[in-house]
Amino acid sequence: MRTYETTFIVNPQTDDATIDSQVGAISKLILDNGGNILNENRMGTRRLAYPIQKLTQGYYTTFVYEGTAEVISILDRHFNLGEAYLRHLTIVFEGDLEKFNPSLEDSNDQEEKVAPVSNEPEVKSEAIEEAAESQEEEKIEEAEPETEEPVAETSEEEKPKTDESADSKEFNEDDQL
Amino acid sequence: MKNLMRRRKFCYFCENRISILDYKDERLLRRFVNERGKIIPRRISGNCARHQRRLTVSIKRARMMAFMAFESESFR
Numbered sequence: 001m002r003t004y005e006t007t008f009i010v011n012p013q014t015d016d017a018t019i020d021s022q023v024g025a026i027s028k029l030i031l032d033n034g035g036n037i038l039n040e041n042r043m044g045t046r047r048l049a050y051p052i053q054k055l056t057q058g059y060y061t062t063f064v065y066e067g068t069a070e071v072i073s074i075l076d077r078h079f080n081l082g083e084a085y086l087r088h089l090t091i092v093f094e095g096d097l098e099k100f101n102p103s104l105e106d107s108n109d110q111e112e113k114v115a116p117v118s119n120e121p122e123v124k125s126e127a128i129e130e131a132a133e134s135q136e137e138e139k140i141e142e143a144e145p146e147t148e149e150p151v152a153e154t155s156e157e158e159k160p161k162t163d164e165s166a167d168s169k170e171f172n173e174d175d176q177l
Numbered sequence: 178m179k180n181l182m183r184r185r186k187f188c189y190f191c192e193n194r195i196s197i198l199d200y201k202d203e204r205l206l207r208r209f210v211n212e213r214g215k216i217i218p219r220r221i222s223g224n225c226a227r228h229q230r231r232l233t234v235s236i237k238r239a240r241m242m243a244f245m246a247f248e249s250e251s252f253r
């Protein structure tokens with residue numbers, strides 16, 4: 001079991017019930033496959049930096065959950081069915097897990113908890129992150145001495161397949177640890 | 178805002194003790210791309226190698242998820 005973070009975009013122009021069922025389908029898949037949801041953050045409707053399927057806005061949701069690699073591939077398959085999900089991305093969760101710890105009393109403002117992860121000094125998880133990162137870093141280092149635009153990950157932006165391949169690459173690297 | 182970034186001597190993330198970068202934090206990430214959406218090299222931003230690497234990963238994720246635009250001149 002690892003902790004993952006999955007963010008996806010659905011069409012905001014459909015009715016609330018449709019959005020709810022599209023978001024609900026994801027949480028159900030996570031739960032039905034032995035996952036444990038730590039946080040659901042509906043960022044809601046945002047402007048897209050570039051149009052996707054002719055839409056200029058997207059409805060964003062992020063789930064943080066514990067699960068197996070199998071859950072990820074099940075989710076991926078679901079995301080790739082039809083055109084309901086404009087984009088999706090799953091990464092190994094990198095933020096502060098304590099934010100989602102139910103034993104901490106302040107769970108009321110969950111909605112805003114996911115985003116500002118970056119501002120807090122992180123002692124504990126830094127070490128872990130460092131370890132997890134080292135492999136990845138070596139590869140990137142070779143690939144991009146100038147630290148600019150190393151091609152592989154994002155260059156084919158319009159193909160939905162790109163997300164998928166980027167995802168699985170990340171997980172493979174990670175699973176080797 | 179972008180002018181602030183010119184010739185910084187120190188890594189923004191080290192200075193601000195930011196160890197974890199969130200690709201969804203578009204407001205932070207956009208400080209590190211130029212007007213065309215291209216990632217500012219670290220010789221200009223002053224970021225350390227480690228944080229620049231994390232930054233490029235985050236910016237690429239942000240582009241994939243339409244939080245940020247791809248480089249505007251890279252389209253053919």
Ligand SMILES: [Zn+2]
Pocket residue numbers: 188189190191192224225226227228229
């Ligand atoms: Zn740094």
